[in-house]
Amino acid sequence: MITHAPTRTAQTRRSFTAALCLSAALLTGGSALAAGASDTDAERLERWKEIATSIFGDRAIEATDTLIKVDAPPRALDAALVPITLMMPEKDRIAAIHLVIDDNPSPYAAHITFGPAADPGEIKLRVRINNYTNVHAVAETKDGKLYEAVKFVKASGGCSAPMGMSDEEALKGAGDMRMKFAEGGQAKPTEATLMIRHPNFSGMQMNQITRDYTPARYINKLDVTANGTLVFSMNGDISIASNPVINFALAPDARGPIKVVASDNQQGRWEHSFNPPGPSN
Numbered sequence: 001m002i003t004h005a006p007t008r009t010a011q012t013r014r015s016f017t018a019a020l021c022l023s024a025a026l027l028t029g030g031s032a033l034a035a036g037a038s039d040t041d042a043e044r045l046e047r048w049k050e051i052a053t054s055i056f057g058d059r060a061i062e063a064t065d066t067l068i069k070v071d072a073p074p075r076a077l078d079a080a081l082v083p084i085t086l087m088m089p090e091k092d093r094i095a096a097i098h099l100v101i102d103d104n105p106s107p108y109a110a111h112i113t114f115g116p117a118a119d120p121g122e123i124k125l126r127v128r129i130n131n132y133t134n135v136h137a138v139a140e141t142k143d144g145k146l147y148e149a150v151k152f153v154k155a156s157g158g159c160s161a162p163m164g165m166s167d168e169e170a171l172k173g174a175g176d177m178r179m180k181f182a183e184g185g186q187a188k189p190t191e192a193t194l195m196i197r198h199p200n201f202s203g204m205q206m207n208q209i210t211r212d213y214t215p216a217r218y219i220n221k222l223d224v225t226a227n228g229t230l231v232f233s234m235n236g237d238i239s240i241a242s243n244p245v246i247n248f249a250l251a252p253d254a255r256g257p258i259k260v261v262a263s264d265n266q267q268g269r270w271e272h273s274f275n276p277p278g279p280s281n
Contacts, residue, residue: 037132037154044102044134048150051100051107052136056146061138064147066090068097068139072151079158081241082129086137091121096140099125101239103133105159105204109239115230117254119189123232124247127239128158128202159238160204167207167214170199170242175270177260181277189249190276194224196245196262202238216265219244223261226254226276250276 039047052061071085088094096113097120109127114120129135132154139147163170174197182191196219203216218238224231232248250258257273 037156039132048100048102048134048136051102052138055098055100055108056138059146061146061148064139064149067093067141067147068137068149070135070137070149070151072135072153074152074154076129076153076155076158079129079155080161081126082153082155082158083124084127084135085122085124087122088120088139091119093141094120094139095142097123098136098138098140099127100136100138101127101129101133102136103131104128104239105130105202106237106239109237111235113230113233115225115232117226117229117231117251119249119251120232121189121249122247124245126241126245128161128241129153129155129239130159130204131156158241159202160206162205162208163199163201163242164208166209167199167201170201171217173197174199175262175268177262177270177272179258179260179272179274187252189252190254191247191249192258192276194246194248194260195243196222196260196270197243198262198264200238200240200242200244204238217268218264219262220265221261221263222246224248225259226250227256228259229254231258 067088067090069087071087072082076082084099086097086099094114096111099110100107101109110125112123135151135153137149141147176197178195180193198219200218201214201216202218203213205214207214216238218240219236222234222236231250231254256276258276259271259273261271263269
């Protein structure tokens with residue numbers, strides 16, 4: 001039996017996130033300081049235990065080097081656009097993955113659940129990183145067990161980095177989507193790249209014209225289906241970079257059309273369909 005919901009309530013998780021946001025604001029005064037750069041391994045471990053409990057309750061999480069792996073730059077070139085690759089070598093065992101950026105104001109970056117039309121061997125996305133931090137990827141297997149991998153990334157200021165344009169300009173065309181396919185061939189998965197226009201405002205970014213903080217507005221739900229069958233569903237938060245780009249793969253027998261439904265925390269909703277290469281039935 002697959003368990004997708006955390007054992008603690010959503011209210012508890014929101015309270016935990018709000019407390020972290022407040023702490024970050026008090027410590028940084030809105031600026032981007034690498035507050036976690038000098039933390040010890042013991043301090044990082046203690047923080048991870050607290051975050052893991054807030055998300056997974058008392059469920060055991062085992063370390064792994066085979067079920068999930070994290071590829072990320074040791075030092076980010078751009079803290080607001082950090083590429084993350086999650087690899088699942090034993091993909092047939094994977095039901096879902098949880099991406100946690102420990103020292104971000106909102107650590108629980110994404111929860112991705114795979115459906116029958118997915119090839120869950122690898123997924124790529126771009127995130128914001130606010131402080132030197134561990135990035136945890138937790139794989140949830142089809143029998144309900146949890147396994148973790150971790151990567152340390154040096155970056156700072158990603159969550160408060162300005163867009164470089166007005167809020168109105170950043171929101172123009174919000175919800176526009178494109179999808180590119182790389183045909184896998186017979187009996188091979190089809191790789192796809194989904195691009196969504198959306199600023200994913202974090203709530204920590206200062207409007208360069210008004211000098212006020214832009215209210216948080218970000219994509220919090222994304223569903224991708226192939227001819228009505230789930231490919232993946234993602235719940236996201238402010239740690240997902242602006243204009244999200246997600247690389248994933250369709251199962252070899254998946255058929256189109258590929259439908260994408262995205263919604264944000266301000267009741268925005270967008271829907272687009274795409275035709276993959278190969279047979280359409």
